[in-house]
Amino acid sequence: xxxxxxxxxxxxxxxxxxxxxxxxxxxxxxxxxxxxxxxxxxxxxxxxxxxxxxxxxxxxxxxxxxxxxxxxxxxxxxxxxxxxxxxxxxxxxxxxxxxxxxxxxxxxxxxxxxxxxxxxxxxxxxxxxxxxxxxxxxxxxxxxxxxxxxxxxxxxxxxxxxxxxxxxxxxxxxxxxxxxxxxxxxxxxxxxxxxxxxxxxxxxxxxxxxxxxxxxxxxxxxxxxxxxxxxxxxxxxxxxxxxxxxxxxxxxxxxxxxxxxxxxxxxxxxxxxxxxxxxxxxxxxxxxxxxxxxxxxxxxxxxxx
Amino acid sequence: xxxxxxxxxxxxxxxxxxxxxxxxxxxxxxxxxxxxxxxxxxxxxxxxxxxxxxxxxxxxxxxxxxxxxxxxxxxxxxxxxxxxxxxxxxxxxxxxxxxxxxxxxxxxxxxxxxxxxxxxxxxxxxxxxxxxxxxxxxxxxxxxxxxxxxxxxxxxxxxxxxxxxxxxxxxxxxxxxxxxxxxxxxxxxxxxxxxxxxxxxxxxxxxxxxxxxxxxxxxxxxxxxxxxxxxxxxxxxxxxxxxxxxxxxxxxxxxxxxxxxxxxxxxxxxxxxxxxxxxxxxxxxxxxxxxxxxxxxxxxxxxxxxxxxxxxxxxxxxxxxxxxxxxxxxxxxxxxxxxxxxxxxxxxxxxxxxxxxxxxxxxxxxxxxxxxxxxxxxxxxxxxxxxxxxxxxxxxxxxxxxxxxxxxxxxxxxxxxxxxxxxxxxxxxxxxxxxxxxx
Numbered sequence: 001x002x003x004x005x006x007x008x009x010x011x012x013x014x015x016x017x018x019x020x021x022x023x024x025x026x027x028x029x030x031x032x033x034x035x036x037x038x039x040x041x042x043x044x045x046x047x048x049x050x051x052x053x054x055x056x057x058x059x060x061x062x063x064x065x066x067x068x069x070x071x072x073x074x075x076x077x078x079x080x081x082x083x084x085x086x087x088x089x090x091x092x093x094x095x096x097x098x099x100x101x102x103x104x105x106x107x108x109x110x111x112x113x114x115x116x117x118x119x120x121x122x123x124x125x126x127x128x129x130x131x132x133x134x135x136x137x138x139x140x141x142x143x144x145x146x147x148x149x150x151x152x153x154x155x156x157x158x159x160x161x162x163x164x165x166x167x168x169x170x171x172x173x174x175x176x177x178x179x180x181x182x183x184x185x186x187x188x189x190x191x192x193x194x195x196x197x198x199x200x201x202x203x204x205x206x207x208x209x210x211x212x213x214x215x216x217x218x219x220x221x222x223x224x225x226x227x228x229x230x231x232x233x234x235x236x237x238x239x240x241x242x243x244x245x246x247x248x249x250x251x252x253x254x255x256x257x258x259x260x261x262x263x264x265x266x267x268x269x270x271x272x273x274x275x276x277x278x279x280x281x282x283x284x285x286x287x288x289x290x291x292x293x294x295x296x297x298x299x300x301x302x303x304x305x
Numbered sequence: 306x307x308x309x310x311x312x313x314x315x316x317x318x319x320x321x322x323x324x325x326x327x328x329x330x331x332x333x334x335x336x337x338x339x340x341x342x343x344x345x346x347x348x349x350x351x352x353x354x355x356x357x358x359x360x361x362x363x364x365x366x367x368x369x370x371x372x373x374x375x376x377x378x379x380x381x382x383x384x385x386x387x388x389x390x391x392x393x394x395x396x397x398x399x400x401x402x403x404x405x406x407x408x409x410x411x412x413x414x415x416x417x418x419x420x421x422x423x424x425x426x427x428x429x430x431x432x433x434x435x436x437x438x439x440x441x442x443x444x445x446x447x448x449x450x451x452x453x454x455x456x457x458x459x460x461x462x463x464x465x466x467x468x469x470x471x472x473x474x475x476x477x478x479x480x481x482x483x484x485x486x487x488x489x490x491x492x493x494x495x496x497x498x499x500x501x502x503x504x505x506x507x508x509x510x511x512x513x514x515x516x517x518x519x520x521x522x523x524x525x526x527x528x529x530x531x532x533x534x535x536x537x538x539x540x541x542x543x544x545x546x547x548x549x550x551x552x553x554x555x556x557x558x559x560x561x562x563x564x565x566x567x568x569x570x571x572x573x574x575x576x577x578x579x580x581x582x583x584x585x586x587x588x589x590x591x592x593x594x595x596x597x598x599x600x601x602x603x604x605x606x607x608x609x610x611x612x613x614x615x616x617x618x619x620x621x622x623x624x625x626x627x628x629x630x631x632x633x634x635x636x637x638x639x640x641x642x643x644x645x646x647x648x649x650x651x652x653x654x655x656x657x658x659x660x661x662x663x664x665x666x667x668x669x670x671x672x673x674x675x676x677x678x679x680x681x682x683x684x685x686x687x688x689x690x691x692x693x694x695x696x697x698x699x700x701x702x703x704x705x706x707x708x709x710x711x712x713x714x715x716x717x718x719x720x721x722x723x724x725x726x727x728x729x730x731x732x733x734x735x736x737x738x739x740x741x742x743x744x
Contacts, residue, residue: 034461095712099711102715105378105460107711109589110707112585112707113704113705113708113711114708117701117704120698120704121697123694124691124694128694237472241465241469244462275476275480276477278473278475279473282468282473283469283473286466289458289462289466
């Protein structure tokens with residue numbers, strides 16, 4: 001049962017990692033850019049969630065130990081996702097689009113700059129101290145035995161993440177805009193020649209990835225209800241490792257990588273090496289990259305001369 | 306020997322020395338010396354900045370060997386620095402002193418007592434030299450370990466792996482009991498002086514410049530420009546890349562040793578990803594591939610960090626940055642298209658940025674005026690807000706500099722050019738790239 005409990009916890013954490021990793025992988029797919037600022041968009045998502053729950057009154061409700069109505073939870077989610085999507089599009093428009101033709105390294109460094117700007121700008125705007133988050137989902141256990149407990153929050157996180165992933169899969173595989181995204185990721189120039197508005201598609205991809213990050217931010221804040229402007233650094237890094245692990249640019253790889261990452265982390269903690277969490281995560285990444293340089297599901301593309 | 310036949314850093318050091326001699330002669334005050342005495346020319350505060358700048362220069366110039374000259378992308382320089390800092394500190398605190406005492410005893414008994422006492426007087430520099438060497442060798446070994454995956458990985462993936470190594474090293478140090486774990490390593494002897502830092506910074510610039518202009522350096526640049534073509538031309542790209550990593554890591558280790566023996570304290574949090582990013586920023590800002598560019602921007606950023614400690618400093622820095630950005634934007638627009646309308650448009654964003662900065666800076670005064678007209682506005686005091694968040698403000702301006710430079714001047718301040726005083730005197734810059742300097 002102890003094992004089952006660990007699996008349930010890992011699954012919850014893995015769902016959150018997977019949602020963030022999807023954003024990294026989507027952007028990498030269309031732009032070949034590591035969006036270092038993605039972890040900070042996740043942080044912004046959590047803060048948007050906090051502001052909206054303050055505005056709708058969900059925060060005061062949860063502080064008075066009253067249950068938050070479902071519509072407020074939905075408003076917080078949708079609002080945070082829209083806010084972060086807009087931020088993502090603004091970042092793309094002003095920091096990455098002018099560098100479309102520049103060497104990829106340049107854009108990577110700009111991404112680091114945007115990340116620092118969001119982190120420390122966030123410290124200036126929201127204060128560097130941790131702030132409590134609203135309990136948007138009732139804290140109650142669905143299964144409650146002495147050896148195994150599953151909370152409603154955990155179930156909600158896994159369910160919401162699954163829903164978002166399935167809709168993303170539908171969007172990418174079955175819709176017109178999804179087909180355009182796939183076309184851009186295969187060959188941007190050819191896609192443009194076929195009449196696809198590549199700039200708009202890339203902006204949409206950023207909005208999509210940022211929205212998923214915001215959802216992950218709100219989900220994680222419900223799970224661990226304390227948020228601060230640097231919360232995106234570690235989680236973002238781990239999700240990014242997850243995306244690379246699964247094969248960056250591949251959405252199934254991102255989900256797989258996120259789950260693997262969470263399971264590895266839970267296993268590390270379970271065997272009592274919790275202080276080596278970071279080291280283990282990166283050691284796994286390096287080992288995988290040494291064997292499969294393009295990640296587990298990534299395809300290794302031979303370089304053309 | 307004609308001055309121009311000397312290597313550039315030596316000439317530069319010579320000129321700096323002459324400058325100080327002249328300054329001292331001009332002062333003519335008794336008891337005035339460069340570093341000590343009643344009225345030192347370089348007081349402890351400036352000395353602190355100079356030492357920090359020297360360490361930053363060693364870091365930036367050595368990283369330039371990997372990122373600028375060999376064209377690989379390392380994001381883990383602070384990891385090598387940590388290895389150098391901790392290993393050398395551990396040596397000089399726990400091992401070196403005991404070992405040295407035993408050695409002295411042996412020499413005094415078996416060889417000669419005079420030699421023993423002589424060695425004893427030079428205990429500190431000898432120990433420090435060995436400590437630095439040990440730190441550098443350990444960091445070099447770490448660099449070898451990181452260089453190995455670079456054989457298979459390119460671009461982004463290599464950046465991630467080096468970042469991962471940095472995290473792993475920091476994580477291991479956090480769990481290493483003998484060096485204080487996460488709370489930091491205290492009680493490191495204070496060996497670092499300005500002279501050490503100055504000499505080693507010169508040595509670093511000199512050796513990396515010479516390496517870059519040697520046959521091996523040419524191979525490095527070939528790998529940077531086109532790895533496949535380099536390999537086809539018979540260059541052992543594996544060897545070239547590993548040498549770059551090891552040599553660069555060794556100098557990072559030296560910088561780490563200097564820093565640990567200067568602040569007498571080492572904390573794993575000082576060697577995280579953020580520190581690596583700082584080094585990358587100074588390399589990119591100076592121009593990837595330009596050694597003098599890295600050195601200048603590393604020194605400049607160190608000074609800037611001091612300037613950014615207070616709000617007026619941040620104000621002047623921002624205004625200067627806006628001016629520079631406006632100039633770069635103007636140059637860019639001018640080279641792209643002509644027409645007075647687009648020329649004017651180049652100044653729109655800088656103009657509004659300048660107004661925003663001024664509004665923040667004079668926020669109390671502006672608020673006072675506005676509140677007289679609209680009494681119920683209740684405007685926030687932006688300046689007070691800025692003053693209460695000094696640390697964050699510093700990094701905000703830092704990141705804005707990074708973004709602006711990347712957008713408007715992606716080649717950095719100097720591009721791949723080198724810069725020298727001799728060329729300045731002749732009123733022009735020398736050459737394009739390292740080759741130009743060799744002619």
